[in-house]
Amino acid sequence: xxxxxxxxxxxxxxxxxxxxxxxxxxxxxxxxxxxxxxxxxxxxxxxxxxxxxxxxxxxxxxxxxxxxxxxxxxxxxxxxxxxxxxxxxxxxxxxxxxxxxxxxxxxxxxxxxxxxxxxxxxxxxxxxxxxxxxxxxxxxxxxxxxxxxxxxxxxxxxxxxxxxxxxxxxxxxxxxxxxxxxxxxxxxxxxxxxxxxxxxxxxxxxxx
Ligand SMILES: N[C@@H](CCC(=O)N[C@@H](CS)C(=O)NCC(=O)O)C(=O)O
Numbered sequence: 001x002x003x004x005x006x007x008x009x010x011x012x013x014x015x016x017x018x019x020x021x022x023x024x025x026x027x028x029x030x031x032x033x034x035x036x037x038x039x040x041x042x043x044x045x046x047x048x049x050x051x052x053x054x055x056x057x058x059x060x061x062x063x064x065x066x067x068x069x070x071x072x073x074x075x076x077x078x079x080x081x082x083x084x085x086x087x088x089x090x091x092x093x094x095x096x097x098x099x100x101x102x103x104x105x106x107x108x109x110x111x112x113x114x115x116x117x118x119x120x121x122x123x124x125x126x127x128x129x130x131x132x133x134x135x136x137x138x139x140x141x142x143x144x145x146x147x148x149x150x151x152x153x154x155x156x157x158x159x160x161x162x163x164x165x166x167x168x169x170x171x172x173x174x175x176x177x178x179x180x181x182x183x184x185x186x187x188x189x190x191x192x193x194x195x196x197x198x199x200x201x202x203x204x205x206x207x208x
Pocket of ligand 1: 055
């Protein structure tokens with residue numbers, strides 16, 4: 001069965017799926033769509049993913065969109081015993097909780113900072129909005145920072161799916177040029193992620 005991940009490699013949500021695929025050692029092919037590559041408004045793509053966003057996972061006739069759902073599916077379907085998403089219901093629920101919180105708590109302010117500092121030319125930047133985004137993002141990171149001062153990864157002693165959605169953004173946080181508020185526990189965790197070949201290959205790349 002051919003496995004295809006649709007989505008440009010510069011997308012944080014595509015990075016989550018790439019990182020999970022590599023950690024699980026699953027073979028796949030990635031196809032560039034979205035952003036400057038376009039092709040996400042074609043009937044064929046919309047039939048796979050009606051949101052017109054990336055990523056989309058395709059495995060034969062099966063297609064799936066929503067990056068966090070893709071990470072969970074890959075574990076459930078292809079690596080049910082992987083410690084990335086343990087079967088114990090409470091351990092799993094704590095991981096899912098952090099994955100959801102990335103989407104609901106981190107995503108919006110982090111998007112303001114990333115788009116403001118990386119994808120907006122200096123003369124068009126709104127300094128006050130970016131400053132508020134930085135403060136709100138630091139508050140969001142403090143939630144996982146609290147955990148990371150107790151154990152090395154977001155949900156415990158080893159890497160799990162809880163690290164992936166937050167980890168793709170923390171590279172951006174430490175790579176963008178601005179006066180970063182200190183969040184205890186965060187830098188040591190980022191350094192730990194940088195030791196992983198999958199993270200270095202797919203996440204820790206120049207910002208664009
Ligand atoms: N909640 C969705 C959000 C997907 C999303 O917003 N993707 C962005 C890239 S990070 C996108 O498709 N942007 C338009 C494009 O790349 O053409 C997910 O987690 O997969």
